[in-house]
Amino acid sequence: MGADSEKKEHAPAEDALAAASSPDEAVKEEGGAFKAYLRIFKFGGPLEKSLQVVAVVCALASGAGIALQNLIFGTFVTTIQDFTTGKSSPAHFRGEAAKLALYFVYLGIARFVLAYGYISLTTFSAYRITRNIRHKYLHAALRQEVAFYDIGSGGSIATQAISNGRLIQVGIAEKLALTFQGVSVFVTAFIVAFVTQWKLTLIVLCIAPLILIVMGVVSTIEASIETKILNIYAQAGSFSEGILSSARTVHAFEIRMRLVQKFDKFLEDAHRLGKKKSPLFGVLFSFEYFIIYAGFALAFWQGIHMLNRGEITKSGDIFTVLLSVVIGATSLTMLAPYIIEFTRAASAAAQLFKLIDRKSEIDPFDKSGEQPTETVGVVDLENITFEYPTRPGVTVLNNYSLHVPAGKVTALVGSSGSGKSTIIGLIERWYNPKAGTIKLDGTPIEKLNLNWLRKNVRLVQQEPVLFQGTVFENIANGLVGTPWESASREEQLRRVQDAAKIAFAHDFVSQLPEGYETMIGERGGLLSGGQKQRVAIARSIISEPKVLLLDEATSALDPHAEGVVQQALDKASEGRTTIVIAHKLATIRKADNIVVMNKGTIVEQGTHDGLLQQDGAYTRLVRAQNLNVSDEGSITETEEEEEEETAPKENVELTKTMSRYRTTDQARMEAQKERDNYDHHKPMGLISVVIRMVRETPELKWAYIWTIIAVVGAVGAFPGQSLIIANLVDVFTLTGSEMIRKGNFYSLMFFVLALGVLVCYFAMGLTTNVISQGLNHKLRKQCLNDFLRQDLQFFDRRENNTGALASRLESNPQAILELMGFNIGLILISTLNVLACSILAIVTTWKLGLVVVLAGLPPLVSAGYIKVRLDARLDASTSKRYSSSAAIASESVTAIRTVSSLAIEETVLKKYTDELDHAVSASTAPLFIMTIAFGLTQCIEYFFMALGFWYGCRLLSFQEVTMYQFFVAFMGTFFSGQAASQLFQYSSSMTKGINAANYLFWLHDLQPTIQETPQNRDAAPKAGNTLGFDQLRFSYPLRPEAHVLRGIDLEIKKGQFVALVGASGCGKSTMIAMLERFYDPTTGTIRIDGDALSELNPRLYRRVVALVQQEPTLFQGSIRENIALGIDADSITDVPDAQIETACRAANAWDFVSSLPEGLATPCGSSGMQLSGGQRQRIAIARALIRNPKILLLDEATSALDTESEKIVQRALNDAARDGERITIAVAHRLSTIKDADMICVYYGGRIVERGTHSQLVAKGGMYKQMCEAQNLE
Template identity: 45%
Template sequence: RIFHYADKLDYLLYAFALAGAVVTGAALPLTTLIFGKSVASFSGVSTQGNTQEFQSRVNQLVLYYVYIFVGRFVIGYVATLCVCVAGARTTRSMRTAFFECNLRQEIWHFDKPSTGSIAAQVTTNGNRINQGIAEKLYSTVGGLSLFFSSYIVALAVQWKLALITMTIVPANFLIFGVCLHFAISIDERVTRTYSRALVVAQEAISSIKTIKAFGAALQTVKKYDAFLTEAHQIGLAKSPLMGIFFSTSVFLVLAGTALAFWEGYRLYASGEVNDVGTVFTVVLSVTLGATSIITMLPSLEAVSAASSAAGELFEVMDKKTLLDPLSPDGEKPASLTGDIEIKDLHFAYPSRPSAEVLQGMTLKLPAGKTTALVGASGSGKSTIVGLLERWYVPSTGTILLDGLDIAKYNVKWLRSNIRLVQQEPILFQGTIFENVAKGLNEEQLALPQAKRLELVKQACRSSNAHDFVERLPHGYDTQVGERASMLSGGQRQRLSIARSIISDPKVLLLDEATSALDPRRVLLTTLIIAHRLSTVKAADNIAVVANGKIVEQGSHQELLHQDGLYAAVANAQDLGNHDDKEQPTDMEFFDAEDETMFSKTTVKTDSNVITQDKVEQANAASAGYSLLRSVLTMLSEHPDLYLQYAVISFGCIIAGGTYPAQAILLSRLIGVYSLQGEEAGRQANFFALMFFVLALANLFAKFGVGWCCNNVGQVITHRYRREMLQLVLRQDQDFFDRPENASGSLSSQLSSVPAAVQELMSANFGLILNVLTNAISSSIVAIAFGWKLGLVMVFGGLTIILVGGYMRIRLDQKLDAVTGEQFSASAGLATETVTAIKTISSLTLETTVLRQYSDAMQDIVSSVIKGSFVALLPYAISQSVDFLVIALGFWYGSTLVAQGEYTVNQFFVVFLCIVFGGQGAAQFFGYTKSITKAKVAANYMFWLRALNPTIGETPTNQNEAPRGESANLAAENVDFQYKQRTVSKVLQQISFRVKSGAHAAFVGPSGCGKSTIISLLMRFYDPVSGRILFNEDDISTLSPALYRQEMSLVQQEPPLYSSSVRANITLGLDHEASEEEVLEACRQAHVLDFIQALPEGLHTPCGSNGLQFSGGQRQRIAIARALIRNPRLLLLDEATSALDTQSERIVQQALDSAAADSSRTTIAVAHRLSTIKNANVIFVMEDGRIVETGTHDQLLQQRGRYYAMCLAQALDQAHD
């Protein structure tokens, strides 16, 4: 089924490649005919003595070997190149198809935790598929060709001896089939477990600030390790299978050889076989056929792994979708008025079918009018957005758009006419222009670049973003970073609004979008979801939602006169200063604030600097260790595995020594056929018995090798996967700010690096040792038996094979470095897409994202093709040069024998030792790609180890905990700028003092540096100059872990993890929290009733990214997470921004009471000044400086910046 994704060119390439594999595979068995004749010639010269005729025959046979070398080299090179190109192209198509199938899925598909591993699936499984359908497929087909042609040759030469010898084949197949069946089943279970583990890692990396703030790295690693342990235990079940397969395969081949020579001599003695050459041809042919199963094992495993990986992808790809955004089906009217009517809507989320969110909601949204939905968190307001966007399907009821059920419209057309600004706006990696331009419709995208830029600027003016963008050094070409980390929350929301309105949609949905829209934009059907009533006062119709129903409707004034729920909430939001001075409207406030809020201090990135950093990072992401040093370093780290490595080494030495032993036995057996009488029969029996003894030795040795290789592989991948996550999580925040360290890229490395190292330190370790033992022992024996021929074949043959293999390793390294970086980039795109799938969907960006991903895949294919032209040359040489070595050996050896310098026995010992050694080396260099990847992977891991975080535990600070029980804070002349943003300082000469037990607040326009202060207090970063004191201790001298234990953080957009509600609340706690502690924290955060109403209460899963809950619900769970720690220092970054008014009042009271504790200091960052009115001290910030300080009343009396902000927010005015 994989090959359904190949096109005509791919099929043509595959046809030529596989035909070439058949030809090159058959070449080796055909040479047994030549070899048999050569043996007969050498045997004849020892008895007949006609040296001239002997050399003439040998020279003719030598030419045949040269012809075969040329043919196999050319065909092998072209065929391998074809299969690598076809494999890369087919895998690209399949990756793209898998990515497309995910984009076609309904939104609830992404609510499942497993979907977080989509980036890992498309990268890791894609790599496995590529290996299985490219080079490994070629090797498998070549092996099958070798297998069948070997037996055809054997049967054609002497059918009786061939049939007797072939008795080993059924046993080999039976063992192979049984082992492979169970191995595939185990591999599938291991892969699924690793995918679940990767979700944990990916969530942690993408929310690294939360992990650091709550000291949850260890907890995360333990959770990750639980999955790794499960995979480890499952994987250990492969050990006996690998031991059985490795040992019995070699045993059967050698035992079959013993049987063949024993029976061969009897047939020779009885006259059924004419000469020794016939026996050797049959024995070597059958042996080649049998050993081809062994040599095919890695290739077959790769093909099997590709099948298993494809099965995982097909599970997703086979899913049928009800709401396909790429489907052409559905109505696409030429015009749209925008009249919406919701009729008796009932709905429950697929993940919680028993909890009905909407219970008969009915509402009209007239065209061109503004309708607002207000109500408590979880009342169903945001659910309406999801249904209008057709992310979900209502249980019953209908939504009409211009009188037609929205289910009848084309999904993409519908979403392109309904634009959404979400509560937590998401921007994508790229420039500001690219982000806003993502909202352009198809007609606008066809416009010239200059016109598109003008449309972007116009949209930014309407969303009050143009001024701050223009102040940036690169303007609209400024990079925003991953998750728009280079911009403040207010800046992100204004750009998000610009992106939504740029296409002039007929319907606009504002889900808790607090930033304002230019009031001059009219003729939009607008739905506003809001908690703050001040943002909806001007709406044409306001609907109050409670328990999934509309309970009140009307204009602001009408609802106030009804004296119902809306009026009660409105009165709660009125803080009561009845200054008669005319106040600016909400719309005017945002226009005014934006004139000053985005100063040059909000400059976030210099694209040139980032580009250079990226180059430096790419060059530095390697410890520079050689393969040998990498292996020795990793060996030294696992002393508990030395016994198993000793077993592997001992087994490999026996296996490697088998080759020269075979050479000696075979040369002696050739001599047997020149003997007469009982002595010949006795020696034939003896040497056949020696082959059987060799078989028994390999049976036990290889069983230990197979068993122990899997054992050490499972242990090593477990340890290194765990260590990799530990190493990543300990890095400074600067590390995660770098574009190349996006969460998708790091998650991809967490998967691929340990897997590559595992292969090197288990199966490939044994392979390397086996080949080295073979090459060294064969060379020593060859030179010892005949130094002239030995030296010529070692340096004239074996050296060529080794040099060719080394060249391929170097070329593979360069190719892997390039493709590795590209795969990381594509994985980052996949992760970003999954994380922002609702934004992708609402903007109908599926086609755009798919094109970007397809282009990234094409770049990888181009790199692979370009690199393969050179990299495959030494590989083709190493796979065919053994024929040239054989030709050299026969030519020079025949000369030495003819001159009487060597005996026939002496020649064959030397000759066969070097031939076997060369074949072992050629086999080894067939694995260079995986060995190269392992070396690169090991160096990446060593490089991570070598990174010394500036902010971390050290021997000097690890026991340095904050002194005393108080929580005094101070900053002295603090300057700060982000390493990724070198243009200007974010904070300039910041100094302040906050006494223990005080409630302090930082306010100011977006981008002024408020949240940066929180980051410095949390010690995510250190100041460029100046210092921050906690109880008069410089926090840079304290243990970060012990310091952070004394504090809690509530972020503006708090992440939740795909575990239970309880696990999210107790995140990072150093003790097992009691049920009473958890419930009390929930009660303080006003989330207890909501949690108890859930089907599984505290044990309810939160879903991927906490998408099971609304923004307000997520925020309150995060507040509970902060309060359960009973911190000395409480940091609130817009802690109540997502709460409805009633919830806000209760939670604010809880926070106020927490702040009133004399042993606790509270630092709040706020846009809404009502939340910090009661603070003991308020610091007003602007342009990275503190410009005013005082209490609320003192600052009002100053009539400065704070006073202007209060007026703008109508903090001190009564309702009209």
């Protein structure tokens, strides 16, 4: 049941969410970003915190080891100076070099152990902490009162649980450990420098605060921008989730592009904000690297002068300080990309914490309240006054009083919007009344324990919501909180079957391929409307509640099933209090008290016979529904029993077929079944991904060009350093003015290098953000568009549930943003540095260069490659596992009313948490294996540095290389190893980006089978004179073994009104789906004016078709926008108000629309939940009628309307059907709505078993007459 029709307009979801990101609040969030980040770690338990402490110790030790290598370097420079100046012999020199080289081996071993420890432990802890936050977030979402969701934020909640959780996980995993390592490097390096030469270190220490100031200012501004962007994406997520859950409506009205354009407005706002980061990133990276190189120039210049003055006695000390300053300061600059991840994590966490901290007004997890041991079932509403929280000032119920005696059936009838469903919502405690009291057995319900209340007051809603899982699991949800919840599986199955039998569901469930263990798809999508409703009834009565609330509980049932189920409900109502809302008056004629309502007041009440004698409002409703099959009036109980015995058993769409398709057809069906299975996709590598990304975004051409130029310039820094440092070492052999002159020159060269770095890194920071923001915008829009253009088969796949698709829409472009942002620049720089420095080493001295490069780089690159491959596999499998939890979150929050009415919040939360636990546990072993490869990438550089030292010194001792050549080659290989090591620190971003890009490229390349092609582009349908069905057979693509339609032959002429009737699951709605071309026939042909439907352009064909579905779907936006979607216009603003008003009047919607304060501008809420079921259906009918279709398809178009509205709308639909050239095809269970049809087709078992007019079929005395007799009222 949606929010009742009587609910008034409110601020739309966009406005509500925008308010959440108002400037004042944004300021608060900026100030609290650091607090939000620290708060993340409070969600870790003792294990996580212990592991993090160990990981931090490992990271600090690893950083200290990196800094301590400078002591070895400094000692080594002194050793070489001693050898070149003749102070030591060649043999002694080689021995000292071997000892020093051995130290590097020890450092390498330690680095492997420590790197393995800090990466594996922080990542594992991040998995678990993020799991806890997601758990707490969904707990908070399920805890909120229903009114919280009236603004339509449910979709964004489900999306944020996944997307924001991912940002948090990235921000507290390996990046955090690398940050501690970087800080440790910085601190240790400067300690080493201070100990070595405090005065020189003190002079150059100024670079540290400068770097920290730049990082602090930029990260603060960036955090505020990121918070605003995340707010916008939350709104976009809510909107897109509503679209993805309504793929049939999107296809039927060909409104994909208009909805994508509306989605794009959110993206444009986010893109506009994101571009503001470009100069920030330019400043962040450029100034950091400039400060480092300028500091190096200062340090060397000052060091030379101090050496000349005798303040420094060893040249190696200068080298130690220089390297310590460079490595220490560089370690800070390496933190810049991590700081960005931390600010994103903090902003994401702050978003989640807002809901986590929100106190619910009606908390289902609150254990307080009375829990009586016995329940009688007396319900009293005393002087109730109520206004919906979203529409203050508009009274829905005013001083309303009603006594519902125990064990009796009380029926509420009346027009849509009269307050009937509001009463149900108040009894369920979805809302609290503004004034007055609701009592159960004399106790105000607010004093009762909420879960106890809802477990004793069960509800069957008008639009039944089932959950993804088996039939058994769905019905067994009704046992939660009862003594049978912990019963054996056998006992639970017995109770499930008994409840299914009472709800007339056992027969069709038994015929399903797996019986009660059959998976029924997202929201029960693999069952028909009537089947879903019967499963929902079984779910509600299985717990034997004392109070039963039935909100149009049989509205989706066929006549025969309705009659039998009504008998079952009558039986179930014996001995328990039952409150029934009904538009089909035949279902409540035996009620003990019938309450007729209008505008929140009671017009009249009494028994069926008593009210008929009054000849008032109720009598008029009864007359409107009478079928007048015979003069005898209603059938007797004996006749009903006979009907039950003789009526054919229900057929089921999912039943296994007895006959088989031809071998060629079966092969084609199997191929069709797997065509959109992503598991069969062959992934591309990083280079292919980047090349395609560049090729498909020509609008970013100049940004790519300037990025490449900036990268090439930045790459020159490492080889340039090698050359300058080698010359610097050579300067140490000089004395006096010559040393000062050359020292000044090379110091100036370092400063020139700093200026070059400033320009290059500023350009790269600016252009890479332009690229990442542009890609993020384009790919989000493209991803939604690619989802929506797929065949309906794509959405039928279990892995493509709404939650999973919404999660991919959010996370995949974000992963590419992380890859193609500044990270891609750093990856390119690191890769080119490896090549450039290696080439420099080989060119300078091939003997040393070749040995070190060939011995070191292949194992380093191999380890990195293995790490990337394992990381990619881990990321892909983890994403797939998290999609299951995303589905649960999306499903439960979207169906919050069903979850709350069943009081299964704890069950849903446990199921969600189990999926999270499975994702974490399944990822643990691959994580610890993958980290071995990462550890190797961090330690191998030490081994080939040791080799370079040892072998280079041998060559130097034998005078095969000069000291200058040695230092150029050695520094080249040193920087090459550093670059390679840094490269694989970005592997996580690489693998996530590659996996995301592969999915988006596959999706973009996946072509639907039903689409516009060059061959059918101009193939439009003709005037619509005839529709023909020739031996039509059909099985759903994902269930080829189940026949749904079994040889349909039918001819529909121009202007005819044809009705399809029959038991639930017989194929009626499938026929509508075929006519909308949601699917093509398995065999056989559908013809329109002689042309095969499969050969027409589906877009042009659907322009002449309009559909009204059994469960109407509206989109987030105003009433006007939703109706205007029915017209094929470039913009919804192009549709005149007069045209919309005409459609509203035809659908009997204008009166209630015009009575709303905002009229057509009234927001519908998420999925139209701000309107009642009847109001939603009338808006959907108006959307169809404004289309002025040649073919009108009505799938239970009036099932949610009250009697008066149904009568008026039916008259309008009949008039529409009588439009001379229009073909109308209606699926109906209320036979009064189709008795004037030109032809009525009775379906059974996927075939047409009877056809003719109403009078002809009644005279025939077959199945149709039985169905008519079941619905006769008088």
